[in-house]
Amino acid sequence: MLFRPGPPPGGPGLVFVACRALSERGGAVSDTTEIDRRWMREALRLAEAALGYDEVPVGCVIVHDGRAVGRAHNQRETLRDPTAHAEMIAITQAAEALDAWRLSGCTLYVTLEPCTMCTGAMILARLDRLVYGASDPKGGAVASVFRLLDEPRLNHRIPVTAGVMAEECGAVLSEFFRAKRAAGMPEASADA
Numbered sequence: 575m576l577f578r579p580g581p582p583p584g585g586p587g588l589v590f591v592a593c594r595a596l597s598e599r600g601g602a603v604s605d606t607t608e609i610d611r612r613w614m615r616e617a618l619r620l621a622e623a624a625l626g627y628d629e630v631p632v633g634c635v636i637v638h639d640g641r642a643v644g645r646a647h648n649q650r651e652t653l654r655d656p657t658a659h660a661e662m663i664a665i666t667q668a669a670e671a672l673d674a675w676r677l678s679g680c681t682l683y684v685t686l687e688p689c690t691m692c693t694g695a696m697i698l699a700r701l702d703r704l705v706y707g708a709s710d711p712k713g714g715a716v717a718s719v720f721r722l723l724d725e726p727r728l729n730h731r732i733p734v735t736a737g738v739m740a741e742e743c744g745a746v747l748s749e750f751f752r753a754k755r756a757a758g759m760p761e762a763s764a765d766a
């Protein structure tokens with residue numbers, strides 16, 4: 575794996591407070607906490623780092639007890655792997671860091687609404703909470719195209735907070751695809 579950050583940096587004395595009460599899917603955010611914004615800023619920095627590898631800029635951070643245990647950006651092109659989405663890489667890192675496949679107590683921050691694969695992986699990981707930035711009208715599996723987390727036949731519930739720093743998260747994607755189109759790749763689409 576080419577992008578394997580070393581030990582995740584500890585938070586600057588910030589205690590993560592899980593906000594379980596909010597479950598907003600596709601709606602406006604009414605209670606974006608400063609902690610959520612802080613971690614989303616880090617996910618956004620990772621998304622911006624992906625630009626250096628000509629990757630679709632999506633970044634993800636997984637937080638456990640106020641500490642990042644997974645940090646990744648999309649690496650589909652670099653690894654030539656259709657499953658190398660930011661969330662999948664971060665989930666694997668978090669499982670290694672916690673030495674457990676069950677990511678109880680973890681919150682996943684990602685700049686773009688997760689796809690079916692990543693949403694499925696979050697359910698399998700028994701993730702505690704999901705926070706995402708921009709919606710993905712083409713492939714989002716939380717609110718936009720599918721609503722997998724609302725599926726009553728699945729036995730794990732994940733509270734969701736949507737739209738945290740959505741504008742900034744979406745802007746980096748829009749700019750990436752605008753540049754692709756300008757470079758003569760009209761087929762470029764937001765299939766992160």
Ligand code: ZN
Binds near residue numbers: 692
């Ligand atoms: Zn995905």
